[in-house]
Amino acid sequence: MPLVAYLGPRGTFTEQASRCLTDDFDAELVPFDAVSQALRAVRTGEVLAAAVPVENSVEGSVPATLDALSAGDPLVAVREAMLPIRFDVLVRPGTRDVRSVASHPHALGQVRGWLAEHLPGAEVRVSGSTAAAAAEVLAGEHDAAVTAPTAIEEYPSLVRLAEGIADLPDAVTRFLLLRRPGIPPEPTGADRTSIAAVIGDEVGALTELLAELSLRGINLSRIESRPTKDRLGEYRFFLDFDGHIADARIGDALSALHRRCSEVRFLGSYPKADRSPATVRPAASEQVFRHSAQWVDDLRAGAIG
Numbered sequence: 001m002p003l004v005a006y007l008g009p010r011g012t013f014t015e016q017a018s019r020c021l022t023d024d025f026d027a028e029l030v031p032f033d034a035v036s037q038a039l040r041a042v043r044t045g046e047v048l049a050a051a052v053p054v055e056n057s058v059e060g061s062v063p064a065t066l067d068a069l070s071a072g073d074p075l076v077a078v079r080e081a082m083l084p085i086r087f088d089v090l091v092r093p094g095t096r097d098v099r100s101v102a103s104h105p106h107a108l109g110q111v112r113g114w115l116a117e118h119l120p121g122a123e124v125r126v127s128g129s130t131a132a133a134a135a136e137v138l139a140g141e142h143d144a145a146v147t148a149p150t151a152i153e154e155y156p157s158l159v160r161l162a163e164g165i166a167d168l169p170d171a172v173t174r175f176l177l178l179r180r181p182g183i184p185p186e187p188t189g190a191d192r193t194s195i196a197a198v199i200g201d202e203v204g205a206l207t208e209l210l211a212e213l214s215l216r217g218i219n220l221s222r223i224e225s226r227p228t229k230d231r232l233g234e235y236r237f238f239l240d241f242d243g244h245i246a247d248a249r250i251g252d253a254l255s256a257l258h259r260r261c262s263e264v265r266f267l268g269s270y271p272k273a274d275r276s277p278a279t280v281r282p283a284a285s286e287q288v289f290r291h292s293a294q295w296v297d298d299l300r301a302g303a304i305g
């Protein structure tokens with residue numbers, strides 16, 4: 001049975017997401033302590049794929065995931081999942097005074113208001129994941145953990161101090177299933193393409209990169225920058241846009257970016273979790289692209305334009 005890595009231990013949001021991401025094949029889910037370790041296991045071939053959190057509607061991107069995607073051998077996303085996010089607070093039975101509370105940074109960021117109101121004196125500590133924080137509470141390292149609602153099933157000797165909390169009730173986290181590069185999943189008409197691009201430190205470089213997309217009627221759904229870590233002021237841009245590399249307008253835009261950027265990494269074309277079809281302007285449709293490419297071919301072959 002293929003192995004699929006996830007950010008563990010058992011009981012994380014990513015474990016839940018990994019079940020959605022593998023619901024069309026039999027997979028054995030294997031927990032790893034960090035996103036970077038899960039991705040390393042994909043790169044070495046120890047596992048087939050890894051489920052990782054990539055961004056949240058409240059806290060933004062997960063930097064550990066973006067960094068692990070841009071360093072090391074390339075990986076590509078083949079599926080995405082969205083999970084609504086609410087949290088429980090778990091403590092050891094009999095805990096009266098909560099002096100420390102731990103969780104994954106993205107969880108802490110989404111309950112900041114609740115913590116300030118209900119546990120104002122507690123020291124806030126960062127753990128590798130929400131479930132790692134629960135394990136650490138069990139071991140007596142912290143008094144409370146902010147966890148996924150499913151975590152109590154893995155830590156039944158802890159009790160809920162609070163249930164279903166979130167500063168913003170409609171928070172959603174997006175997860176990706178990443179594999180070693182291969183033929184992308186078939187286009188569905190409701191796909192997303194992700195890339196990471198490094199541009200030169202020149203006037204208008206970012207505007208020109210974005211123009212390559214907008215001129216071809218491509219809808220950008222995310223842009224995020226991370227330092228390249230090579231030199232101060234140099235950034236890698238993570239872009240998500242509607243469409244599939246098999247689409248003429250996307251292939252055309254990618255080849256333009258390849259000419260323009262000092263580095264472009266293809267991070268996959270995969271079906272969007274919400275299955276919302278891409279809206280394509282008439283001038284950017286497959287048919288129009290094919291027709292105009294044919295026109296150029298005909299001219300080259302000596303036809304009269």
Ligand SMILES: O=C(O)C(=O)Cc1ccccc1
Nearest residue numbers: 012013014104106107129130
């Ligand atoms: O720590 C977890 O449970 C994770 O899967 C990472 C995470 C943390 C907070 C919201 C979404 C994902």
